[in-house]
Amino acid sequence: MSIESVDPDEVDAADILGSAIERREDPALVTGDAEYTDDIQLQEMAHMAILRSQYGHARIEDIDTSDAETMDGVVAVYTHDDLHRDDTPSGGSYSLPVGWLLDSLRQVDHPILADDRVRYQGDAIAVVVAEDRYVAHDAVDAIDVDYERLDAVTDPADAIGDDAPQLHDDADGNVAFDWEIGDAERTDQAFESAAHTASIELENQLLIPNAMEPRAAVADYSPGTNELDVFMTSQNPHLHRLLMSGVIGHPEHKLRIKAPEVGGGFGSKIHHYADEALVAWVAKDLERPVKWTATRTETYKTDAQGRGHVTTAALAMDEDGTIVGLRVDTEANLGAYLSTFAPAVPTYLYGTLLSGQYDIPAIHCSVTGAFTNVPPVDAYRGAGRPEASFVIERLAKLGAEEMGMDPAEFRRQNFVPEDGFPYETQVAVVYDSGDYEKALDRALEMVDYDSFRERQEQARADGRYLGIGFSCYIEACGLAPSELAGQLGAQAGLWESSLVRFHPSGTVTAYCGTSGHGQGHATTYAQIVANELGIPYDDVEVVEGDTDEIPQGMGTYGSRSAAVGGSSLVKSSEKLVEKAREIAAHQLEADPADIEFEGGEFHVAGAPDRSIGIKAVAQQSYLAHDIPDDMEPGLEATSFYDPENFVFPFGTHVAVVEVDPESGEIDFEQYVAVDDVGNQINPKIVEGQIHGGVAQGIGQALYEGAEYDENAQLVTGSMQDYAVPKAMHIPDMETGSTVTESPHNPLGVKGVGEAGTIAAPQAVVNAVTDALEPFGVDHVEMPMTAERVWTAAGEQATTDGGTDETAADDGGEQ
Amino acid sequence: MTEHDITLTVNGTDHELTVEPRTLLVHALRDELGYTGTNVGCESSLCGACTVHLDDDAVKSCTVLAVQADGSTIETVEGLAEDGQFHPIQDGFQAEHGLQCGYCTPGMMMAATDLLEENPDPSREEIREGLEGNLCRCTGYQNIVNAVENAAETMGSGAVADGGCTADGSAGSCCGSGEDEVRWPGDGGDAE
Ligand code: FES
Numbered sequence A: 001m002s003i004e005s006v007d008p009d010e011v012d013a014a015d016i017l018g019s020a021i022e023r024r025e026d027p028a029l030v031t032g033d034a035e036y037t038d039d040i041q042l043q044e045m046a047h048m049a050i051l052r053s054q055y056g057h058a059r060i061e062d063i064d065t066s067d068a069e070t071m072d073g074v075v076a077v078y079t080h081d082d083l084h085r086d087d088t089p090s091g092g093s094y095s096l097p098v099g100w101l102l103d104s105l106r107q108v109d110h111p112i113l114a115d116d117r118v119r120y121q122g123d124a125i126a127v128v129v130a131e132d133r134y135v136a137h138d139a140v141d142a143i144d145v146d147y148e149r150l151d152a153v154t155d156p157a158d159a160i161g162d163d164a165p166q167l168h169d170d171a172d173g174n175v176a177f178d179w180e181i182g183d184a185e186r187t188d189q190a191f192e193s194a195a196h197t198a199s200i201e202l203e204n205q206l207l208i209p210n211a212m213e214p215r216a217a218v219a220d221y222s223p224g225t226n227e228l229d230v231f232m233t234s235q236n237p238h239l240h241r242l243l244m245s246g247v248i249g250h251p252e253h254k255l256r257i258k259a260p261e262v263g264g265g266f267g268s269k270i271h272h273y274a275d276e277a278l279v280a281w282v283a284k285d286l287e288r289p290v291k292w293t294a295t296r297t298e299t300y301k302t303d304a305q306g307r308g309h310v311t312t313a314a315l316a317m318d319e320d321g322t323i324v325g326l327r328v329d330t331e332a333n334l335g336a337y338l339s340t341f342a343p344a345v346p347t348y349l350y351g352t353l354l355s356g357q358y359d360i361p362a363i364h365c366s367v368t369g370a371f372t373n374v375p376p377v378d379a380y381r382g383a384g385r386p387e388a389s390f391v392i393e394r395l396a397k398l399g400a401e402e403m404g405m406d407p408a409e410f411r412r413q414n415f416v417p418e419d420g421f422p423y424e425t426q427v428a429v430v431y432d433s434g435d436y437e438k439a440l441d442r443a444l445e446m447v448d449y450d451s452f453r454e455r456q457e458q459a460r461a462d463g464r465y466l467g468i469g470f471s472c473y474i475e476a477c478g479l480a481p482s483e484l485a486g487q488l489g490a491q492a493g494l495w496e497s498s499l500v501r502f503h504p505s506g507t508v509t510a511y512c513g514t515s516g517h518g519q520g521h522a523t524t525y526a527q528i529v530a531n532e533l534g535i536p537y538d539d540v541e542v543v544e545g546d547t548d549e550i551p552q553g554m555g556t557y558g559s560r561s562a563a564v565g566g567s568s569l570v571k572s573s574e575k576l577v578e579k580a581r582e583i584a585a586h587q588l589e590a591d592p593a594d595i596e597f598e599g600g601e602f603h604v605a606g607a608p609d610r611s612i613g614i615k616a617v618a619q620q621s622y623l624a625h626d627i628p629d630d631m632e633p634g635l636e637a638t639s640f641y642d643p644e645n646f647v648f649p650f651g652t653h654v655a656v657v658e659v660d661p662e663s664g665e666i667d668f669e670q671y672v673a674v675d676d677v678g679n680q681i682n683p684k685i686v687e688g689q690i691h692g693g694v695a696q697g698i699g700q701a702l703y704e705g706a707e708y709d710e711n712a713q714l715v716t717g718s719m720q721d722y723a724v725p726k727a728m729h730i731p732d733m734e735t736g737s738t739v740t741e742s743p744h745n746p747l748g749v750k751g752v753g754e755a756g757t758i759a760a761p762q763a764v765v766n767a768v769t770d771a772l773e774p775f776g777v778d779h780v781e782m783p784m785t786a787e788r789v790w791t792a793a794g795e796q797a798t799t800d801g802g803t804d805e806t807a808a809d810d811g812g813e814q
Numbered sequence B: 001m002t003e004h005d006i007t008l009t010v011n012g013t014d015h016e017l018t019v020e021p022r023t024l025l026v027h028a029l030r031d032e033l034g035y036t037g038t039n040v041g042c043e044s045s046l047c048g049a050c051t052v053h054l055d056d057d058a059v060k061s062c063t064v065l066a067v068q069a070d071g072s073t074i075e076t077v078e079g080l081a082e083d084g085q086f087h088p089i090q091d092g093f094q095a096e097h098g099l100q101c102g103y104c105t106p107g108m109m110m111a112a113t114d115l116l117e118e119n120p121d122p123s124r125e126e127i128r129e130g131l132e133g134n135l136c137r138c139t140g141y142q143n144i145v146n147a148v149e150n151a152a153e154t155m156g157s158g159a160v161a162d163g164g165c166t167a168d169g170s171a172g173s174c175c176g177s178g179e180d181e182v183r184w185p186g187d188g189g190d191a192e
């Protein structure tokens, strides 16, 4: 039951908002015309390659670049000392900054080229620039590094233990921060007085984002004007401009960052990495264009990874199954250095979401951030919210079991009720709006839950193990407002800016500071602006992703684009309409207060014949022959929209699986996703985002995980070893939706980009553990490989004898 | 390093170029000839982003050396549309929202057209299996499967409307439908 897309020409102008129109991005993408960073070729362009540490932790004794320097076609070789030589072109910090500070945070130096020590496999040591990309890589291979290998640690819990190797002088015990939220005392009391408790120890494994397009950058420097243009795979060009400006010491106003077409990001293209800074610096130093494109191996070793939690959590309930308390302790892996937003992810994006969809009167969460010898860990699709949702939804399943209650009814009983909004949680956020039961009911209907338990029973009698898993998730998008973010440690504002410009001939260009990379902004933003201005959809052009074209912006991440960027476009459009209204009033000889605006026409209230279209007004604004006195000519408007609160999308996902305890294999029978993302600007795009997110969530549940050996060498360093799901690994999904508007923004939208990824893992884990209930399996760590599932079923069956004889017999054979 | 002079016919246009023995076909196409529609995702034959047709078979152009392709006919994504008319697979991807960032899309479409040539009416299962060499990180695949089904239908219905499909030995079965005539790449389209 997929949503049919429609041709924009067949949609009434009045219905453009909310229509599933086909994406205008697609023609360029399906013909190969679209330009990604690596497609860019500039005159005299050289190629850069990076020598990376081969060890997870080592001291650098010596670097010998002499062979590389003398190779044919090599233009230059740089190491740490070259960045700091006396005649460097600028005075940058050459160290990567942290964009989110916590009170207890220990900041550590993060040089863009390693000084005397490398802390993860992939840490940059030297760069080579050559005439050709093959030669650049040859020359990298010709550099000789003497290492003294050091002990390494990759697990956050081990890293903060007494015997762990120390990564940084400034971070004793490898602790980057200790953070807590909630009320410890009240939570202790809740647990003391609780009639029942359920607890779990779990890991939320490290994931590698795997955007299909590897990170890349092309830099072009003009010595005459001191202008430095950098084309790069960026989710937030303005933020990259700001950060890069400090790192390489180039004035922000002489730096242009442009994100051409970007082949997916999932968080990995938010952060400022050493690599892009190096390309820019080197291009400036050499005064010639330079391109660097990561190989897939480099993306595995250097893209900021996601998740990486080790958690102990418990839920307390009273005699009738009402949740009275939640306690969570987490050790979060931060990797070798602090990536741009790393401190925010396992704290404010995680701890604040632990209440889930439930009314929980006492919560306490403590998090220790640990440095380890893996690449820096930062936001990956969902960022903190999947980890939170996983904890509370795993506990919801176990809590229901402890109570002997149906898992759906247990959740329903504890939901924040429909009339309970706005709802203030015990972990510092206020949910804007919601109707959790409605989404649950819709999902139950779609999976025909009434008949499921019977089918499950029947199947078990036949020796087949079906399971159903619920995930009643919540997420927080459109982080805001800036003042609050600042109080919490953000080093950036969280507003969004846009400019809507009418051209004299009547078409419009809308510039927005977000920066899409597959989300279809050009389509959805044009829908918004066309609707606001009452003009044809095709008359609106959308521009994103270029700091020279767009005055300001914060970029696309955290599902903020529709709620914050889209709302900014509404605000700009409204301002523009207000100016247009004054011109219309002037020309119609009426009071502006008496001018109504509808469907692109201004008319005098009560006199529809006295009217003028907005396009005619635009033309008049530029002619400026007959506009109000003291009014400036022209018709455009800018806004900096700072939302008053986050938005909180939610929904219920349900996985129905069959597990073969003998082989450990898992088959999907059904996957149902009911999401409430507020109003939908384009339902087809919303559905696509859900599909993609769920696939990544299923990837986490069943296939994906970064693994390191004891020397912190990445074992899953290629697509051969790291299982990015393929077409046959992902089932067809059934999507449904409910609509609960957000009261905070003018569009009533919430956010959808990460919903599927947040919702899916626990739906699948809950389904598998439900299927294996006869074997007494209450948890299987992700990724739930066949071996893990088989082992879990077998172990429980042999140690406990199972709870059911058939199961014990079936599962016990090993 | 010794260099070799080779010829490649790309989307119907002949090109002469000089490459090193180790130059990958994908780099020859992208960097030397400017056919940048073909993308590189892994350089190790695991992602399928670089899939092109080499003498009518779908291959991963990161695992073929340019010298091995000397004298061959190659079709890239730039050759799918003809005379401004999209190939049904391109229409299918657009209609079904089978792409988001679009990075995997050229490779997906080249793999899918090859799949449809071999099996003009695949089941969803067969499509999923047929695309096992192509990774997409954005779409969750469902709409890609829909896109391929959509293209299969268009191509199949073209055959019905036309009262039959003319098999073309070299380029596989070809389905045309009057004005919306659809030609397979390899029928002499222009280079980009
Ligand atoms: S780039 Fe050729 S298969 Fe990935």
Ligand code: FES
Binding pocket: A212, A263, A264, A518, B098, B099, B100, B101, B102, B103, B104, B105, B135, B136, B137, B138, B139
């Ligand atoms: S559309 Fe982005 S990888 Fe497939």
